Every structure is written in C-alpha cells, then in structure tokens.
Amino acid sequence: MTKTDQAYAIIQLIRPVHRRLARAVETKLAGSGISVGMRAVMEILAVKGKSSVPEIARNLFLKRQQIQLLVNELEAKGYLERGPNPAHKRSPLFALTKDGLSEFERIRQTENMELEALVTPLSQAELASTEVVLRQLLEHFSAFEDDPDNLGSLE
Amino acid sequence: MTKTDQAYAIIQLIRPVHRRLARAVETKLAGSGISVGMRAVMEILAVKGKSSVPEIARNLFLKRQQIQLLVNELEAKGYLERGPNPAHKRSPLFALTKDGLSEFERIRQTENMELEALVTPLSQAELASTEVVLRQLLEHFSAFEDDPDNLGSLE
DNA sequence: GTCAACATGACAATACAATTGTCAAATAAG
DNA sequence: CTTATTTGACAATTGTATTGTCATGTTGAC
Structure with a gap:
C-alpha cells in the first residue's frame, strides 16, 4: 500500500463523509429554521x-x-445585526444578536454531546x-480555484 | 485542545475540502464529458x-x-455495457467496455501524478x-440514515 | 403453490448548495 | 485625478442529491 494509494482511499471517503455529515447536522438543526450554511456563518461570527x-x-x-443570502436570512430571523464598518461605508459589519448567540450555543451544546461518542474510539x-x-x-487543491474570493486564509 | 475540539476542527474542514476536491476532479475531467459522479461509478466497476x-x-x-442516471449516461457514451444478471431478470449487470476501461485508466493515470505531489509532505x-x-x-453518522439504500458496506 | 413483503427499473418533480453574471456605488492604488 | 478593485444587490443557472410513484420481478412464509 503506497502513500498514493492511501491518499486515494482518503479522497474517496471525503464525498460520502461530507454527505452524511451534512445530513446529520441538518437533522440536528431540523425545526430550528437554521440550515447548515447558516450555522456555518454563525460559527464564524461567534469565533x-x-x-x-x-x-x-x-x-x-x-x-x-x-x-450574502445566508446573512440576509439570518438577519431576517433576528439572529444577526449589522453595525457600521469604519473601513467601508457600504459594507456593514455583522454580529450575532443575543438571540443568535444563545441559539448558536444551544446548537453547539447538542453537537458536543454527539462528538463525545464519536471521538471515544479515536486517539488524539x-x-x-x-x-x-x-x-x-x-491547500493543495486550492490551485484549482480560479476565483480569488475562494482562497480563504488558513490562518 | 480536547479530542472533541479536534474532531470539531476536522468536521469544519470536510465541507471546503470536499468542494475543492470536487472542483479539482471536474477540472481534470473537463472536456472528457465525464462528471465526478460518472467517474465514481466507473471506479466501482473497475474495482x-x-x-x-x-x-x-x-x-x-x-x-x-x-x-441509475449516471449509468444511463455512461451506457449512452459507450463506456458501459449491460449483461444478464442470473440473480435478477430485470436488473442487468453493468461492466466497463474496452473503451470505458481505457478511458478510466487514462483518468487514473493523470490523477496519480497529481497525488504524488499531494502526498510528498505527508507520512504514511x-x-x-x-x-x-x-x-x-x-460509520458514526450512518446513524442518521433513514434509507437502508444508503447504508453501504465498509467491507 | 399462493400470497405478502421487498427489490428494482423507470420516470418525474423537487430541494438545496453553489456558481455565474451583471450593474452601480464605495474604496484603494497609482 | 484616474483607474482598478471591492462590495452590495439581484437574477439566472447548474449540479448533486433527494423524494415520490408505479409497474414488474423476486423472495420467503405458510
């Protein structure tokens, strides 16, 4: 088993893992009116x-x-509020409202319980x-990004 | 950094990795008339x-x-052919044609060259x-599958 | 053997994430 | 000052995957 073969096996796992993960998050979020994408936006703002x-x-x-679409929805739900942006007049800064933060923390808590079970058989x-x-x-596959918007920072 | 936190970081990486991977594969496949899904089907039949x-x-x-949709397309392209299924009269067995196999091998070859560069900085x-x-x-998130069709075997 | 449960092909409709395209206003860079 | 870049806003489109349905084939219980 070469390293290339191992990488190949990993790549084949990414798609199904992604799909199941998305479905699991959706299931957990069901009823809250929050989508996977909206949850991701809340995460960024929380952090x-x-x-x-x-x-x-x-x-x-x-x-x-x-x-933009996700932010619009979140703002409409009252989970986000816009504030002035000193660096750009037309581009407001968004932040979680008190409602948004408590909703996000509620979500995180149930997720963490789920994760406890997941990581048990895995080592650090x-x-x-x-x-x-x-x-x-x-990083490697960022080479295929043509749009600079999609080249996010990896910190 | 707890194991739970680590798992959380991993989960957050799955979505972007999946998207970039899909785009990279698409780019490599561009012009061949083969989609990511079709490529995945060919893979299964090859293996x-x-x-x-x-x-x-x-x-x-x-x-x-x-x-079914992917198989139909592949068959129309002449990359797949159907044969009788002794176990089920209405459900034919599909296999790669000579064309399909050589096309798949061509794809695999270019992918492998790409992977060489990817795995260099990684250990076995x-x-x-x-x-x-x-x-x-x-496996863990298979618990959220309601449809038995989606519970594939992990060998 | 018969009948009920299940698997499959075939087709249609839909949901959802993500991309692409476009234009005007704001900003940055030279 | 002038030009290029960034951004908001809106629209249209694509691609993957799901859901629903029906007729036919298969399997197992009895």
Whole structure:
C-alpha cells in the first residue's frame, strides 16, 4: 500500500463523509429554521466576532454571493445585526444578536454531546494527523480555484 | 485542545475540502464529458467488476435513482455495457467496455501524478490515521440514515 | 403453490448548495 | 485625478442529491 494509494482511499471517503455529515447536522438543526450554511456563518461570527460578508466568505471558502443570502436570512430571523464598518461605508459589519448567540450555543451544546461518542474510539494523535492531512488537501487543491474570493486564509 | 475540539476542527474542514476536491476532479475531467459522479461509478466497476445499479449505489452510499442516471449516461457514451444478471431478470449487470476501461485508466493515470505531489509532505502514519478517522466519521453518522439504500458496506 | 413483503427499473418533480453574471456605488492604488 | 478593485444587490443557472410513484420481478412464509 503506497502513500498514493492511501491518499486515494482518503479522497474517496471525503464525498460520502461530507454527505452524511451534512445530513446529520441538518437533522440536528431540523425545526430550528437554521440550515447548515447558516450555522456555518454563525460559527464564524461567534469565533471571529464582527465581520463583513466578504470576510465571512473567505473564512468559509465560499463566494460572497452565497454568504450574502445566508446573512440576509439570518438577519431576517433576528439572529444577526449589522453595525457600521469604519473601513467601508457600504459594507456593514455583522454580529450575532443575543438571540443568535444563545441559539448558536444551544446548537453547539447538542453537537458536543454527539462528538463525545464519536471521538471515544479515536486517539488524539489520529485526530491531529487527520487535521494535518485535510489541511494539506485543502491547500493543495486550492490551485484549482480560479476565483480569488475562494482562497480563504488558513490562518 | 480536547479530542472533541479536534474532531470539531476536522468536521469544519470536510465541507471546503470536499468542494475543492470536487472542483479539482471536474477540472481534470473537463472536456472528457465525464462528471465526478460518472467517474465514481466507473471506479466501482473497475474495482468490483460487474455490478447492478443498486449494488453500485450501496458502494457509493448513494440512492439507486442517482446511480441509475449516471449509468444511463455512461451506457449512452459507450463506456458501459449491460449483461444478464442470473440473480435478477430485470436488473442487468453493468461492466466497463474496452473503451470505458481505457478511458478510466487514462483518468487514473493523470490523477496519480497529481497525488504524488499531494502526498510528498505527508507520512504514511498520518495518511493511515486519516483513513481511520474518516471511516469512523462515516460509520458514526450512518446513524442518521433513514434509507437502508444508503447504508453501504465498509467491507 | 399462493400470497405478502421487498427489490428494482423507470420516470418525474423537487430541494438545496453553489456558481455565474451583471450593474452601480464605495474604496484603494497609482 | 484616474483607474482598478471591492462590495452590495439581484437574477439566472447548474449540479448533486433527494423524494415520490408505479409497474414488474423476486423472495420467503405458510
């Protein structure tokens, strides 16, 4: 089993894992009126604080147009509020409202319980290696991005 | 950094990695008239040999309806041919034609060259751990599958 | 052997994420 | 000052996957 073969096996797993993960998150979110994408936006705001739409897009490796739609929905639900952006008059900074934050924390809590069971049979070293490999994948295949909007920072 | 936090970081990477991977594969496939899904079906047939549509679906963790569409397209392109299925009169077994096989091998070859560069900075141990973790993710979140069609075997 | 449960092909409709395209206003860079 | 870039806003489109349905084939219980 060469390293190339191993990489190949990993790549084949990405699609099904992604799909099941998305479905699981959806299931957990069902009824809350929050989609997987909306949840991701809330995450960025919870971690990074106030951000403009294009900033969020870069963090999530998505187009700003996609984020715009999610932000609009979240704002309509009262989970986000806009504030002035000293750096750009037309591009407001969005932040979680009190409602948004508590909703997000509720979500995170149920997710964490789910994760406890998931990680039990896995070692810290395995998890650390996985993150390294996934980041390498992300970076390597960024070469295929034609749109600079999609070249998010990896910190 | 707890294991739960690590798992969380990994989960957040799955979506962007999946998207970039899909785009990279598409780019490589551009012009050949083969989509990512069609390529995945060819892969199964190359590895597992003759299979029925539902069998392929289980292998790829997808619904048979989805596979049916891909198989139809591949057959129309002359990359697949159907043969009798001793186990089921109405459900033929599909196999790669000579054309299909050579096309698939051509694809695999260019992919392998790409992978060489990808795996260079990664160790065998890291890659092995990643596969373990991804399989655990896949298995764990299979609990959210309501459709038995989607419960593919992990061998 | 008969009948009920299940698997499959075939086709249609839909949902959802993501992309592409476009234009005007704001900003940055030279 | 002039030009290029960034951004918001809106529209249209694509691609993957799901859901629903029906007729036919298959399997297993009895």
